[in-house]
Amino acid sequence: MDILTTLQALNTCHSPSGEEGSVAERIQALAAPFADEISTDIMGNLIVRRKGDGPRIMFAAHMDSVGGMVTYVEESGLLRFGKVGGLHPACLPATPVRFRNGTRGVIAADASADPKALKLEDLYVDIGAVDRADALSKICPGDTMVYGTSSFQTGDRLVSPYLDDRIGCVVLLMAMERLQKSSNDLYFVFTTQEEVGLRGARTAAFAVESTYAVAVDVTAVDDVPGTRHAGSSVLGKGAAVKVMDRSVLCHPMMVQMLTRSGREHGIPVQRDIIQAGGSDAGAIHQSRTGVYTGGISVPCRYIHTPQEMVDVRDVEACAALAAAFAGMPLEN
Ligand SMILES: [Zn+2]
Numbered sequence: 521m522d523i524l525t526t527l528q529a530l531n532t533c534h535s536p537s538g539e540e541g542s543v544a545e546r547i548q549a550l551a552a553p554f555a556d557e558i559s560t561d562i563m564g565n566l567i568v569r570r571k572g573d574g575p576r577i578m579f580a581a582h583m584d585s586v587g588g589m590v591t592y593v594e595e596s597g598l599l600r601f602g603k604v605g606g607l608h609p610a611c612l613p614a615t616p617v618r619f620r621n622g623t624r625g626v627i628a629a630d631a632s633a634d635p636k637a638l639k640l641e642d643l644y645v646d647i648g649a650v651d652r653a654d655a656l657s658k659i660c661p662g663d664t665m666v667y668g669t670s671s672f673q674t675g676d677r678l679v680s681p682y683l684d685d686r687i688g689c690v691v692l693l694m695a696m697e698r699l700q701k702s703s704n705d706l707y708f709v710f711t712t713q714e715e716v717g718l719r720g721a722r723t724a725a726f727a728v729e730s731t732y733a734v735a736v737d738v739t740a741v742d743d744v745p746g747t748r749h750a751g752s753s754v755l756g757k758g759a760a761v762k763v764m765d766r767s768v769l770c771h772p773m774m775v776q777m778l779t780r781s782g783r784e785h786g787i788p789v790q791r792d793i794i795q796a797g798g799s800d801a802g803a804i805h806q807s808r809t810g811v812y813t814g815g816i817s818v819p820c821r822y823i824h825t826p827q828e829m830v831d832v833r834d835v836e837a838c839a840a841l842a843a844a845f846a847g848m849p850l851e852n
Contacts, residue, residue, distance in 0.1 A: 521550075521690070521693060521694050521697055523678070523687075523690055523694075523832055523835055524671060524672075524673050524678060526550065526690050526693065527671055527678065527680055527683075527686055527687060527690055528671050528680075529546060529550075530543055530546055530547065530583075530682075530686040530689060530690070531671055531680065531681060531682055531686055533545075533546055534618070534619070534620040534664075534666060535583060535584060535585060535666075536584060536585050536586065536587030536604045536605070536664045536665075536666055536715075537584040537585070537586070537587070537604050537605055537712070537713045537714070537715045537716045538584070538604070538664075538712070538713060538716075539584075539620070539664060540564045540583045540584050540712045540713075540720075541564065543583045543584075543686075543689075544560065544564060544566045544583060544710060544712075547566055547583065547689055547693070547710050548566055548568075550693050551566075551568045551693060551696060551708065554568075554570065554696035554697060554699070555568045555569065555570065555696075556569050556570055556571040557569040557571070561723060561724065561727060562723070563712050563713065563719065563720045563723045563724070564712040564713075564720065565709055565710065565711050565712055565720045565721075565723065565724040566583070566709070566710040567707060567708075567709050567710075567724060567727070567728065568696070568707070568708040568709070568710070569705075569706065569707050569708075570696070570699070570702070570705075570706040570708070570846075571705060571706075572702055572703045572704045572705040572706060573703055573705070574702075574703040574704040574705060574849075574850060574852070575704055575705065575731045575732060575850045575851065575852040576704070576705040576706075576707065576728065576729070576730040576731055576732070577704050577705070577706055577707065577730055577731070577732045577733065577734065577845070577846060577850070578707045578709055578724070578725060578728045578730035578732070578733040578734075578804065578811070579692055579695070579706070579707065579708045579709065579733070579734050579735075579736060579842060579846070580709045580710075580711050580721055580724070580725075580733065580734070580735045580736065580800040580801075580804060581685055581688030581689045581691065581692045581709075581710055581711070581735075581736045581737065581800075582685045582688065582689075582710070582711045582712070582713075582714030582715070582720070582721070582737065582800055583685075583686075583689055583710045583711065583712060584605075584711075584712055584713055584714055584715055584716075584720075585605070585666060585681070585682040585684070585686070585715065586603070586604060586605030586606055586607060586682075586684075586715050586824055587603075587604040587605065587664050587665055587666045587667075588601040588602065588603060588604060588607065588617070588645070588664065588665045588666075589601055589602050589603075589604050589662065589663070589664050589665075590645075590659055590660070590661050590662065590663045590664075590665070591661055592661060593652050593655045593656055593659070593660075593661065594644070594652065595651065595652050596651065596652070597647070597649030597650055597651045597652055597654050597655040598644040598645065598646055598649075598655075599625070599644055599645040599646075599647065599655065599659060600641075600643075600644055601640075601643070601644075601645060601665070602640065603640060604664060604715070604716065605715030605716055605824070606715065606824050607640065607824065608824060608825065609638040609639055609640050609642065609643060610638050611822075611824075611825040611826065612627045612638075612643055612826075613627055613628055613629045613638070613643065614626065614627065614628070615627045615667060615668075615669065615826045616667070616668035616669060617645060617665040617666065617667060617668050618665060618666060618668040619647075619658075619659060619663055619664070619665050620663065620664065621658070621663075623647055623658045623659055624647065624668060625645045625646055625647035625648065625665070626645070626646055627643055627644070627645055627646075628643070628644060628645075628646055629642050629643050629644075630642045630643075630644070645665065647659065666681070666682075667681040667682070667826040669681045669826040669827055673832070676756065676831050676832050676833055677755070677829050677830070677831055677832070678829065678830050678831075678832055678835075679827050679828070679829050680827070680828060681826055681827060681828065682828070683738055683818070683820055683828040683829070683830050684737070684738045684820060684823050684824065684828060685714065685736075685737045685738060687738060687818050687820075687830055687835060688736040688737050688738065688818065689710055690835065690839075691736050691816070691818065691835060691838045691839045691842060692708050692710070692736060692842065694835075694836075694839035694842075694843075695708075695839045695840075695842035695843040695846060696708060698839065698840070698843045699843045699846055699847060700847065701847070702846050702847040703849070704846060704847070704848075704850060706846050707728045707730060709721070709724045709728065711724055711800055714737075714799070714800055718767065718798060718799075718800055718802050718803035719803075720800075721735075721800035721803040721804050722803040722804075722807070725803060725804040725807035725808075725811065726807050726808060729807075729808060730811055731811065731812060731850075731852060732774070732811065732812045732813075732850060733801070733804045733805065733811045733812070733813040733814070734774070734778070734801075734813070734814050734815060734816055734842065734845060735762070735799045735800040735801035735804060735813070735814075735815045735816075736815070736816045736817070736818075736838065736842060737799045737800065737815065737817055737818070738817060738818045738819070738820035738823060738828070738830065739751065739753055739760055739762070739765070739792045739794055739797075739817035739818070739819055739820060740753075740794050740796070740797060740820070740823055741753055741754055741755060741819045741820065741821055742754055743755055743819075743821075744821055750794070750795050750796070751792075751793065751794045751795070752790070752791050752792060752793040752794070753790050753791070753792050753817065753819040754790070754819060755819050755821065755829070755830065755831040755834065756819075756831045756833055756834065757788060757790045757819070757834070758782075758787065758788025758789050758790050758833070758834060758837040759782060759787060759788065759789050759790070759816050759817070759818075759834060759837040759838040759840070759841040760789070760790050760791065760792035760816070760817040760818070760819055760834075761775055761778045761779050761782070761789050761790070761791055761792060761814065761815070761816065761817075761841075762775070762792040762799070762801065762814060762815025762816070762817050763775055763791055763792060763793045764793055764794070765792075765793075765794045765795075765796075765797055765798050765799055765801070765802070765815075766794070766795065766796055766797055766798045766802075767798025767799060767801065767802020767803070768798070768799065768801040768802045768805055768813065768815070770801065770805075770813060770814045770815060771805070771812045771813055771814065773812060774812050774813060774814030775814055777814070777845070777848065778814050778816065778841065778845055781841065781844045781845050781848055782837075782841050782844070784844070785840065785841075785844045787837050787840045787841050787844065788833075788837050789837070789841065790819075792815065792817040792819075797823070799815055799817075801813045801814070801815045816838050816841050816842055816845075817838075818830050818834050818835055818838050819831070819834055
């Protein structure tokens, strides 16, 4: 499975939170050769099962991306918008965007706005409409947009929108592909609406009812200027085994087992501790009477901006670690 090609295929889908249908379809086609059963649920989660007699493990990666939703169309034809998930206003001006129906545009800021303290209300999207009627012939309030930026590789690094968390989806697909035999009952769940509060993972975890769970997502890094050690992981040092984020304190046994599993298979691992930002692990570990939950994270720079960055060697390590854990003998 070529990482960049798969990532690009997923990113051509228009799938911000709540509209994951097209990316789910694409992932389903890629997962089908490795699956015993595939189902979807009301929330739109895509649930791919590799049957086994052993304990049940749920792997989760979220399919949705952040985006914007049109709230108002100005007389001039310019669009005002709100956020779907976390957007940083300062990173948005001059970003190309696209809508589900193919309409394209660019984000700009009011000339009167203070560039040092940009708020979402200061921004608008220009789709090239000449007036409100022209804009409304293409777009209506409630329509969503995603970044129209591109994906490319430079050295060992991938630069792309929506590595959060399409790269996690790629990691799960790679893990399924490389997984040999496992007696564990494996559920690879591609979840919805993570960016607006881990909503899909909550219902999926209830349905799957697993003993163990691993959330695969990107994590903020400590290797860019000014991070002040709020996080712990760095690009190129391997799969980051989650200890905590704002939504979860991972079960110590999971941290230990994932770390050991990496060591036994010669996979580079590092620790993932972040203060801000959550993951599907946050919803899953509290499901029913509790689930032994951990996380495998891909260190990622510039999260939620139009161009995020990861290291392909970390992506490989995460896939290897997920496959190793999936094949690990576990107790029920
Ligand atoms: Zn994410």
